[in-house]
């Protein structure tokens with residue numbers, strides 16, 4: 185008998201981005217002469233920078249020579265990369281993080297989706313609403329989320345922290361006490377950043393409530409303001425309660441080459457003294473056979489002086505697009521936020537339109553594609569996400585078209 189995992193069947197309906205693709209396809213078939221501009225892209229578009237490519241080439245050559253060939257990478261990652269991360273990411277911000285607390289992986293999507301495995305089946309999770317869908321869906325797959333209410337779009341055992349215009353898109357301490365708190369800053373989808381003081385408040389809250397914070401810092405490189413923390417480990421006490429997830433995807437364009445890492449300090453323990461670090465090490469050892477040597481060398485090159493300069497230029501290019509969108513829409517009277525410490529601009533739909541109605545209007549009247557905010561959670565209804573990952577020319581043109589609506 186085929187017995188499928190019933191928890192997977194609880195996942196509601198179709199996937200946001202396939203719905204969008206279907207609508208765009210239908211529009212293009214009906215209007216072949218119209219050029220559609222995409223401001224919904226959640227993927228980088230600039231090529232990998234020269235320093236990264238050079239490192240990759242030489243690692244490829246090493247793999248073809250007997251003396252320097254390498255088989256399986258160590259489960260936790262090569263020490264050259266883990267040491268580099270300590271030196272270049274954590275030491276400059278005076279964060280006490282050790283190389284053996286860093287787990288190299290194939291990216292932040294896998295890590296942020298898999299990390300829930302080390303928590304008990306009855307652990308209560310708290311998420312921001314709107315949210316990066318991976319956090320909730322992976323907990324649904326593990327049977328941790330209770331029942332889905334199609335009327336509200338909420339799961340009965342998930343603790344939601346609405347992030348709306350009213351609270352400046354900042355999560356507030358929830359009424360119920362969670363065991364695991366997912367935070368993503370700078371945020372996808374809202375583009376909001378968290379201040380150092382606010383994050384310190386969350387660390388204190390987690391310690392008081394014996395909760396663990398899973399901090400997704402995938403957009404750390406886009407931070408431009410000084411009071412925005414680059415890592416949760418800038419905050420005293422975070423070693424006792426926080427796991428940080430990082431990615432080379434948005435920072436350095438590795439979406440197609442895959443590289444990320446998760447930091448689990450050895451100080452996070454349950455009541456019996458079990459380290460989360462040990463559980464994740466066990467999980468990695470059992471289910472993961474390491475990120476490719478070639479890609480880990482490429483990742484190391486990102487931290488070189490040239491690598492930092494070249495990736496910095498790419499981020500500046502995207503953030504200039506963000507500025508074009510933000511200022512263009514603001515001057516046209518739209519209520520917009522984000523776009524300063526993140527490549528995402530979060531706009532309120534005009535005249536209280538629903539997210540999907542605005543999507544249709546924008547597609548049909550302006551030929552511009554964005555992402556309906558409701559796809560990220562019920563509190564995203566009435567909002568719309570635009571991204572800065574397109575070309576400068578297309579971004580300028582798309583903004584002109586929206587202004588002309």
Ligand SMILES: *Cc1c(COP(=O)(O)O)cnc(C)c1O
Pocket residue numbers: 290291292293294296316368372400402430431432433434438439443444
């Ligand atoms: C893009 C994104 C990731 C995925 O990163 P990968 O390393 O490419 O898997 C993780 N978290 C958030 C919030 C993202 O937007």
